[in-house]
Amino acid sequence: MTAPILELRGVNKSFGPIDVLFDISLTVRAGEVLCLLGDNGAGKSTLIKILSGVYQPTSGQILMDGQPTSFPNPRAASDKGIATVHQFGGTFPLMSIGRSFFVGVEPARGWGPFKRYDRKTANAVAVKAVRDFGITRIDDGDRLVGGLSGGERQSLAIARAVHFGARVLILDEPTAALGVKQATHVLRIVNEAKRRGLAVVFITHQVMHAMAVGDHFAVLIRGAVAADFKKGEKTREEITDLMAGGASMSSLEAEIEGYMASHGGHPPPPAH
Amino acid sequence: MNLSALIRRPETGSLISLIAVILFYVVFGGVDLVKLMGAASWLNLAANLGIVALPLGLLMIAGEIDISIGAMIPAGSMTVAILSGHYGLPIEIGILGALALGLCVGLVNGVIATRTTVPTLIITLGTLMAVQGIILSSAMLLTGNASVSITPPDWAKTALGLMIAGKYQVVIWWWLGLAAIFFWVLHVSPVGNWIYAMGGDQTSARNAGIPTNRLKIALFMLSSTAAAFVGICGAIQFNSAQVSGGMGYIFNAVCSVVVGGVLLTGGFGSIPGIFLGTITFAIVSQGIYFTQIDRNWANLIIGITLLLAVAMNEYFRKLALSAGTRKKGGKA
Ligand SMILES: Nc1ncnc2c1ncn2[C@@H]1O[C@H](COP(=O)(O)OP(=O)(O)OP(=O)(O)O)[C@@H](O)[C@H]1O
Numbered sequence: 356m357t358a359p360i361l362e363l364r365g366v367n368k369s370f371g372p373i374d375v376l377f378d379i380s381l382t383v384r385a386g387e388v389l390c391l392l393g394d395n396g397a398g399k400s401t402l403i404k405i406l407s408g409v410y411q412p413t414s415g416q417i418l419m420d421g422q423p424t425s426f427p428n429p430r431a432a433s434d435k436g437i438a439t440v441h442q443f444g445g446t447f448p449l450m451s452i453g454r455s456f457f458v459g460v461e462p463a464r465g466w467g468p469f470k471r472y473d474r475k476t477a478n479a480v481a482v483k484a485v486r487d488f489g490i491t492r493i494d495d496g497d498r499l500v501g502g503l504s505g506g507e508r509q510s511l512a513i514a515r516a517v518h519f520g521a522r523v524l525i526l527d528e529p530t531a532a533l534g535v536k537q538a539t540h541v542l543r544i545v546n547e548a549k550r551r552g553l554a555v556v557f558i559t560h561q562v563m564h565a566m567a568v569g570d571h572f573a574v575l576i577r578g579a580v581a582a583d584f585k586k587g588e589k590t591r592e593e594i595t596d597l598m599a600g601g602a603s604m605s606s607l608e609a610e611i612e613g614y615m616a617s618h619g620g621h622p623p624p625p626a627h
Numbered sequence: 628m629n630l631s632a633l634i635r636r637p638e639t640g641s642l643i644s645l646i647a648v649i650l651f652y653v654v655f656g657g658v659d660l661v662k663l664m665g666a667a668s669w670l671n672l673a674a675n676l677g678i679v680a681l682p683l684g685l686l687m688i689a690g691e692i693d694i695s696i697g698a699m700i701p702a703g704s705m706t707v708a709i710l711s712g713h714y715g716l717p718i719e720i721g722i723l724g725a726l727a728l729g730l731c732v733g734l735v736n737g738v739i740a741t742r743t744t745v746p747t748l749i750i751t752l753g754t755l756m757a758v759q760g761i762i763l764s765s766a767m768l769l770t771g772n773a774s775v776s777i778t779p780p781d782w783a784k785t786a787l788g789l790m791i792a793g794k795y796q797v798v799i800w801w802w803l804g805l806a807a808i809f810f811w812v813l814h815v816s817p818v819g820n821w822i823y824a825m826g827g828d829q830t831s832a833r834n835a836g837i838p839t840n841r842l843k844i845a846l847f848m849l850s851s852t853a854a855a856f857v858g859i860c861g862a863i864q865f866n867s868a869q870v871s872g873g874m875g876y877i878f879n880a881v882c883s884v885v886v887g888g889v890l891l892t893g894g895f896g897s898i899p900g901i902f903l904g905t906i907t908f909a910i911v912s913q914g915i916y917f918t919q920i921d922r923n924w925a926n927l928i929i930g931i932t933l934l935l936a937v938a939m940n941e942y943f944r945k946l947a948l949s950a951g952t953r954k955k956g957g958k959a
Pocket residue numbers: 370373375393394395396397398399400401402442
């Protein structure tokens with residue numbers, strides 16, 4: 356078996372006195388989707404920020420292709436082919452679609468200090484990437500991002516990562532703001548990236564989305580890997596419970612479903 | 628260019644402000660338009676102000692502000708006057724010394740801004756005071772005077788302090804040249820994109836691989852050095868430097884930049900806008916002398932212009948955000 360593209364070994368992360376991640380060991384392999392699951396505040400975003408160079412681990416090792424490495428800043432990670440869509444932000448409301456798409460990797464003509472930003476290419480590539488994503492309403496790369504809907508903005512950010520992610524694609528709750536059609540499209544994109552041999556790290560709170568694309572699941576509970584298993588090794592109910600931080604969610608879910616079935620589709624009144 | 632492309636430009640509002648101001652003076656002030664346009668008074672003001680407003684505008688587009696420019700202008704004058712006037716060192720040393728001081732103050736501003744989360748308004752308020760203190764005390768200690776004279780050699784006088792046709796300051800050319808360079812940086816070079824991204828969302832910009840800290844420090848160094856340059860030109864032109872003065876530049880430059888369509892919270896603006904905003908400010912404040920209007924009203928007119936310009940820029944920004952949403956007319 357080939358070495359995993361990315362591997363974390365015993366990674367800890369603290370922010371001053373606050374310990375967020377404990378002894379994380381994980382592997383991310385080519386052609387595989389790793390689903391990171393866990394409750395709010397479990398440390399998922401912090402973990403992927405370590406993989407994308409935003410944070411550096413307090414201790415522990417990052418390996419790429421079996422070699423110890425480090426990502427001192429986001430540029431270092433993106434230079435190695437890791438593209439990330441962070442949970443929040445990622446687009447710039449008052450910039451044009453073309454400019455926003457290429458922030459930090461601007462296409463240019465000319466040389467040295469006389470490099471000129473190539474607006475035509477930027478706009479054409481960005482518009483094509485977003486349209487390929489199913490957002491066909493966009494045909495003008497000069498439009499400002501702030502004029503797009505939330506889901507369109509998120510699609511733009513994902514399209515950008517797909518365009519630049521050469522080896523690893525990291526998506527932090529990419530489907531959170533998306534409509535059914537676009538969310539399905541993201542899942543399709545993830546599968547497509549996997550088929551092309553990319554490694555994908557996918558964070559979601561939706562069991563169905565996780566089960567649709569995941570090959571490998573890691574569950575974080577309060578900053579530690581509580582479970583690490585392969586597709587088919589656990590049932591949907593077990594995964595749901597783990598995602599909720601170990602609480603018995605699936606039984607509650609079943610209870611609610613049962614209540615709704617016996618009360619003509621009405622959810623139970625809120626508990627007091 | 629179609630209408631939505633025009634509306635998206637940050638300078639559209641400032642162009643309208645400028646036209647409105649000129650119209651106001653012509654219609655209500657009885658100004659002779661040709662005389663006003665050729666007047667040296669507002670051009671000289673615009674040039675000095677503009678050299679500071681350009682880098683300040685970049686900083687504001689990047690989401691920061693620098694008010695220490697108010698102390699850097701007299702600091703630039705004083706440094707060149709003390710080094711080359713009081714101590715008689717070659718003018719090159721004096722000029723380089725003043726520019727180096729500008730670079731240092733900018734470095735301090737930038738480093739504090741990147742290491743802390745203190746708003747740059749407060750940081751540069753601190754360095755404003757500090758630089759004032761340093762300049763006043765070193766002038767008194769070294770020369771025993773709050774005003775120092777200097778006799779610059781001919782070449783320096785020609786390059787930095789010349790009066791063309793007896794009334795136009797040579798800094799007008801410097802301003803135009805710098806405006807062209809700044810235009811290149813912001814609108815043509817890829818670095819311009821970094822500045823917009825940083826002002827739009829600093830975290831996302833950093834996550835996208837932009838060296839936001841280095842960029843911020845560079846922008847601060849640019850603005851305080853530009854302020855020192857204006858100070859140097861003043862000292863060379865008037866053969867003397869005073870420890871006071873320069874404070875007015877803070878408000879005037881911020882005003883010019885904001886009238887020019889730069890968003891105070893960053894991420895939006897343009898060099899043509901800042902350029903037009905500076906001209907608008909200069910014409911409002913100097914044009915009053917060409918009217919029959921009592922000049923004591925000048926500040927009132929400036930205030931109203933500022934408010935109207937900001938309201939208009941806000942309106943255009945909203946339009947810009949929705950421009951292109953509905954498809955009407957031809958392709959962009
Ligand atoms: N920069 C920081 N400084 C201090 N604490 C932080 C910082 N970033 C995150 N934390 C803390 O780390 C914990 C994990 O945060 P993280 O954003 O990784 O959670 P998450 O699993 O992504 O949650 P969610 O599902 O809500 O996105 C939280 O308790 C948070 O308060």
